[in-house]
Amino acid sequence: AQRVTQPEKLLSVFKGAPVELKCNYSYSGSPELFWYVQYSRQRLQLLLRHISRESIKGFTADLNKGETSFHLKKPFAQEEDSAMYYCALSESQGGSEKLVFGKGTKLTVNP
Amino acid sequence: GAGVSQSPRYKVTKRGQDVALRCDPISGHVSLYWYRQALGQGPEFLTYFNYEAQQDKSGLPNDRFSAERPEGSISTLTIQRTEQRDSAMYRCASSSQLFGGTSGYTDTQYFGPGTRLTVL
Numbered sequence: 316a317q318r319v320t321q322p323e324k325l326l327s328v329f330k331g332a333p334v335e336l337k338c339n340y341s342y343s344g345s346p347e348l349f350w351y352v353q354y355s356r357q358r359l360q361l362l363l364r365h366i367s368r369e370s371i372k373g374f375t376a377d378l379n380k381g382e383t384s385f386h387l388k389k390p391f392a393q394e395e396d397s398a399m400y401y402c403a404l405s406e407s408q409g410g411s412e413k414l415v416f417g418k419g420t421k422l423t424v425n426p
Numbered sequence: 427g428a429g430v431s432q433s434p435r436y437k438v439t440k441r442g443q444d445v446a447l448r449c450d451p452i453s454g455h456v457s458l459y460w461y462r463q464a465l466g467q468g469p470e471f472l473t474y475f476n477y478e479a480q481q482d483k484s485g486l487p488n489d490r491f492s493a494e495r496p497e498g499s500i501s502t503l504t505i506q507r508t509e510q511r512d513s514a515m516y517r518c519a520s521s522s523q524l525f526g527g528t529s530g531y532t533d534t535q536y537f538g539p540g541t542r543l544t545v546l
Contacts (some may be wrong), residue, residue, distance in 0.1 A: 321470075347532050358429070359469070359517065359537040364450040370499030403466050412521065412532045413459065413482065 317342045320402050328392050329425050336420045337389040338402030347376055347405035349414070353400045355385040362369075362387075362400070363407070375425035392424045428452070430538035434441045439508055445535045447503045447541045451520030457502050458533060460493055464513040475501060504529050515540045 317380050318341045340346060350362040363371045365378040365385060376387045385402060399421050403414040439445050451458050457476050461469035471485040477498040485501045486492070497502040497508055504539075519535040 321468075324466075336510065358539045361534050361536075371487075403468075412457065412459075412535075413471040413474060413485070414469070415471070415536065416461075417466045 317406050317415050319402050319415055319417035321400075321402055321420050323420045324360070324418070325421050325423070327423045327425060330394055331360075331391050334389050334392040334396070334422065334424075336402075336422065338385045338387065338417060340383050340385065340402075340404050342404060342406075344382075348376070349372070349403040350376055350385075350387050351401045351403055351416075352398050353401070359401070365406050392422075394424045394426055396421055397424045405420055429517055430520050430536055431497035432516075432538040432541050433451075434541060435539060436544075438546065440546050441508060441510060443508055444504065444506045445508055445543065447505075447516050447543070448536060449501045449503070449518030449520075451499065452522070452536055453500070454477070455522050456503045457521045457523070457535075458495055458500070459519040460503050461515060461517040461519065461522075463540075465514075468518055474501070478484070507531075508543075510545050512546045513543055515542050 320339045322337050326380050348365045351359050352362040353359045374389045376385050378385050399419050401419045402417040406415050432455045433448045434480045459474040460470055460472040461500055463469045473483040473486055475495040478495050485531050490506045493503045518538045522532040523533040
């Protein structure tokens with residue numbers, strides 16, 4: 316079965332430090348991978364997706380099919396990056412676009 | 427424009443009661459999804475619709491859970507004879523295209539604020 320693993324439940328860094336949130340997946344086909352973020356008292360929202368190959372709010376993520384990973388990185392963390400981050404995989408079966416989520420990583424950026 | 431809305435935002439009910447959770451998607455969005463999120467977990471897929479047709483209900487945990495979207499817009503998730511284990515955040519999302527659309531890729535899902543259900 317398709318699975319998304321985020322090994323770190325909590326991650327704490329200081330402002331200006333690099334940050335990497337890990338995500339590994341298992342999927343038999345060709346996956347679409349996403350990072351969703353939930354800031355305090357806000358709704359879940361898309362941060363970035365691997366097909367766009369963009370940098371959003373300074374974050375990047377590269378799909379590594381050999382290592383089945385999609386780690387989220389930012390070279391210099393900011394306090395406003397503190398949030399809950401979820402890695403997700405699109406599971407396409409006969410048209411279904413349901414997302415399979417990891418358990419999430421809570422990032423805290425300390426001043 | 428307005429985003430996805432859900433009501434009620436909070437629902438406290440007693441074990442054995444039925445509850446109905448409502449989702450109002452972004453206007454014109456074709457696809458609508460329901461997810462459930464237990465404490466400390468990520469969202470877990472329940473069911474989804476394209477227009478009014480329920481395409482996949484494989485994530486509904488048992489027959490106490492049902493969902494409908496009769497006119498292809500607003501959707502209701504109903505839980506009958508609630509149990510304490512049903513306590514969770516219920517999230518709705520909508521997206522604008524059918525699978526693939528013209529891009530061949532999964533369209534972005536926009537989430538509502540969620541309904542926090544507590545079963546006593």
